[in-house]
Amino acid sequence: MYKILTKEMLSPAICRMKVLAPRVASSAHPGQFLIVRVNEHGERIPLTISDFDADEGSVTIVTQKIGASTKEICALEAGECFEDVVGPLGLPSDFVEKLDGELAGSRYIFIAGGVGTAPVYPQVKYLKAHGAYVDVIIGAKTAGLLIYKEEMAAVCDHLYVCTDDGSEGFKGMVTGLLEKIVLEDGNRYDQAVAIGPMIMMKFATLTAKKLGLPIIVSLNTLMVDGTGMCGACRVTVAGKTRFACVEGPEFNGYDVDFDEAMRRQGMYRREEIEEDHKCKIR
Amino acid sequence: MANKIPRVPVREQDPKVRAANFEEVCYGYNxxxxxxxxxxxxxxxxxxxxxxxxxxxxxxEFIAAVAAHDFETAASVIAxxxxxxxxxxxxxxQETQCEGSCILGVKGESVAIGKLERFVADWSREHGAKKVExxxxxxxxxxxxxxxxxxxxCAYDLAxxxxxxxxxxxxxxxxGVLExxxxxxxxxxxxVVAAEIADVKAMGVKIETNVVVGRTVTIDSLFDKEGFSAVFIGSGAGLPRFMNIPGENLNxxxxxxxxxTRNNLMDAYRDDYLTPVMHAKKVVVVxxxxxxxxxxxTALRLGAEVTIVYRRTEVELPARREEVHHAKEEGVEFRMLSNPVEIIGDEKGWVNGIRCIRMELGEPDESGRRSPVPVPGSxxxxxxxxxxxxxxxxPNPLIARTTSGLETTRRGCLVADEDGVTTRPGVFAGGDAVTGAATVILAMGAGRKAAAAIDRYIKSL
Structure with missing residues (x-):
């Protein structure tokens, strides 16, 4: 059992939890994920790691209510427990492998969408600690859905915000804001990283390509075990089938077949709607 | 003479009934x-x-005890x-192991050793027979x-x-695979599975779940930080193979x-578990x-019509004979000498068919089996x-990649000798991680040999 130390709602549909999982906390790196199970009857739900503290033995996860299982997660309170927490899973971000001196002075731009903003945070923190220059774009439909603004502003060089409806910051999509920052404001970057909904990562990649900017994306595919055993997470990258859980979750955006990845994400939509419906009438 | 008695048939669930439930097929002997x-x-x-x-x-020895009605002794002989x-x-x-070597099988039917072993184990569990000291x-x-x-x-013997x-x-x-x-x-x-694991735990073995060795901890950290004197790797053969034919990533x-895994570990076939599984109408298993x-x-029990496509003939089917027999009884269709060349999808990216080519058996390959060759235009x-x-x-490459000094074969299997001794001192391995996909009993045998080797290794330190 893995105790929830703190819980807060970041928006009506997004919650942040700090969970006691000492083994995960002491091995975690930016870019990795973990899998939780609420109870004996629950699904194994992959979530990106939003922060980790080896001394405290805690990991931070951010969950958005989407289906039956994520609603169950968000219904848990501090003091309650997850039945299971396993991780860290997947490969750390590429930059974790780089030598200390290599990162100093490199210029990163992060493009974060919705709940995908949370896992950007440990990456920015790591890069800043290793001397990189880091700007961050956070996008959401509307101001009320923006998360991690203060946290991100505290660690990055420059924070840009955009909302689809213009209720806060730049009015428009992250892609529009990225183009503006690079083309109009004249900012130059060595590397872009996009984490968010698959559709956002697809278009962020197209924009990055147009700008001649290399881009890494973090794929939130379907998973069961998360250790390479089932292949539910397979994605086509550079024409080859790869397992996002063990060979990812981060890949070169240029190489990812996003249309296939989006189609595969919807594989159990019908079953999920039924499950969700059942829960409501229970 | 004893062998005049015909092999005692084992009671089973009616095929029509069991094809729609997940209850055990075989009832076993009384x-x-x-x-x-x-x-x-x-x-x-x-x-x-x-x-x-x-x-x-x-x-x-255990069969003699069963014949003498002394099931407790039979259990301790097996244990x-x-x-x-x-x-x-x-x-x-059993048909390729114990029963396949039974002298009675030469002219008639072998002793049902597997069913007797099962009977003794079930009897012993139900009667709480005394365990090993x-x-x-x-x-x-x-x-x-x-x-x-x-x-x-391995754990049981060492404990x-x-x-x-x-x-x-x-x-x-x-x-693992049992689950x-x-x-x-x-x-x-x-x-059965939980009960057998409880026996291993009763021997004093501690089982820590949710630890991915190679990620959560490493072989090195087990030695250096957690004070283990030896490590046995029985991580199994995890990564599924695909054919690399068009359409394999269709929904x-x-x-x-x-x-x-969805059905067994996650209980997706049960309404009270949240993990989804596709309830297909027509399933092809390759x-x-x-x-x-x-x-x-399993697909059949979830309500599908099921066809098995296999590129050789029934004689070469590597499955246990009993499983093939049961599958047929339950209504699974077999298409032998057929090999998929493409999976066909609809406009939304969902499967709607599979294209196969007929095969014929050619010359024997290195495994001794006649290798199938495609019939052009079929x-x-x-x-x-x-x-x-x-x-x-x-095999899952995670451990080999995160452990220095641990050699693997070209196929990614860990290199280990008969006793499970790997290329790194103090590290032993056995089961599918060494041999590639094999059987439960071979893995068990490898675990036991490695336990003995670990015992010798630690005593020599």
Whole structure:
């Protein structure tokens, strides 16, 4: 059992939890994920790691209510427990492998969408600690859905915000804001990283390509075990089938077949709607 | 003469009924049936069944005890060599091992050794028969990676000899393939698997779930930070193989591992569990091993019409004979000498068929089996809304990649000798992680040999 130390709602549909999982906390790196199970009857739900503290033995996860299982997660309170927490899973971000001196002075731009903003945070923190220059774009439909603004502003060089409806910051999509920052404001970057909904990562990649900017994306595919055993997470990258859980979750955006990845994400939509419906009438 | 008695048939669920439920297919022998079947054993002076058993269970000895109505003795005879008899009695390929060597099988039918083993194990569990004695703790710690058959067998022996054993399991439930791979209707989870694991725990073995060795901890950290004197790797053969044909990433195409894990480990077939599974109408399963049979029979129970496509003939099917027989009885269709060339999808990216080519058997390959060759121009299509690939697995590279000094073969298997000794001192390995996909009993045998080697290694330090 893995105790929830703190819980807060970041928006009506997004919650942040700090969970006691000492083994995960002491091995975690930016870019990795973990899998939780609420109870004996629950699904194994992959979530990106939003922060980790080896001394405290805690990991931070951010969950958005989407289906039956994520609603169950968000219904848990501090003091309650997850039945299971396993991780860290997947490969750390590429930059974790780089030598200390290599990162100093490199210029990163992060493009974060919705709940995908949370896992950007440990990456920015790591890069800043290793001397990189880091700007961050956070996008959401509307101001009320923006998360991690203060946290991100505290660690990055420059924070840009955009909302689809213009209720806060730049009015428009992250892609529009990225183009503006690079083309109009004249900012130059060595590397872009996009984490968010698959559709956002697809278009962020197209924009990055147009700008001649290399881009890494973090794929939130379907998973069961998360250790390479089932292949539910397979994605086509550079024409080859790869397992996002063990060979990812981060890949070169240029190489990812996003249309296939989006189609595969919807594989159990019908079953999920039924499950969700059942829960409501229970 | 004893061998005049025909082999006692085992009671099973009616095929029509069981094709729609997940209850165990085989009911097993009752006491009377077991005693009668046991009386058929000739008690050969030189029992070939024992040497054909990967863990050398003293078969004539336990059968003699069954014949004498002394089931408790039978259980303790088996327990000397096997830590998972209720499992092995159900899933071993007896026809190629003990029963395949039984002298009675030459002219008639072999003794039903598997069914007798199962009877003794079930009887012993239900009657709480006395278990094997445990030695005094010797103060040495051994880590076991993976709680499948290899790891459990290794842990059980080491604990029996007084070692402090911790098993690290990546999933949330112990059992490995017994839990995620083999379906409930063949191997009941609560009644059999959980009970056998409880026996291993009762021996003092600690099982820590949710630890992925290579990620959560490493082999090095187990030695350096956690004070283990030796490590046994029984991490299994995890990665599913695909064919690399067009259409394999369409919606509705699954590895058998995914399909079975959803059903077995995650209980997706039950309404009260949240994990979804596709309830397809027409399923094609590609492959001819036990895993293919398990996937086919699971899909059938979820309401599908099921066809197994296999590139060789029935003679070459690697599955246990009993599984093929059961699958046929339940209504699974077999299309032999057929090999998929493409999976066909609809405009939305979902499977709606599979294109195969007919095969004929050519010259024997290095495995001695005649290798199938395609018949030009013989393509045909089978309608399907789901395709399950049961083509075997390859070892998970995670541990080898994160452990220095641990060599692997070209196929990614860990290099280890007969006793499980790897290229790194103090690290032992066995089961599918070494051999590639094989059987429960071979993994168990490897776990036991490695346990003995670990004992010798630690005593030599």
């Amino acid at each position: 006491e009377e049936e077991a005693v009668l079947e046991a009386s058929r054993c000739l008690h050969c002076k030189n029992p070939r069944c024992v040497s054909a058993c990967p863990v050398s269970v003293k078969i004539p 000397e060599d096997s830590s998972l008899p209720a499992v092995c009695g159900r899933v071993c390929p 445990k030695a005094q703790p010797n103060g040495h710690k051994v880590a076991v990676v993976g709680s499948g058959p290899a790891g459990l067998a 029996k000899w007084g070692y402090e054993v911790t098993v690290f399991e990546a999933l949330h439930k112990p059992g 995620y791979g083999i379906p409930e209707f063949r191997l009941p989870k609560e009644r 509705g195409v699954f590895s058998a591992n995914e399909f079975l 492959g001819g091993g036990n895993v293919a049979m398990d996937a086919a029979r 393509e045909f299509e089978i309608e399907a809304d789901s395709v399950i690939m049961a083509l075997g697995t390859s």
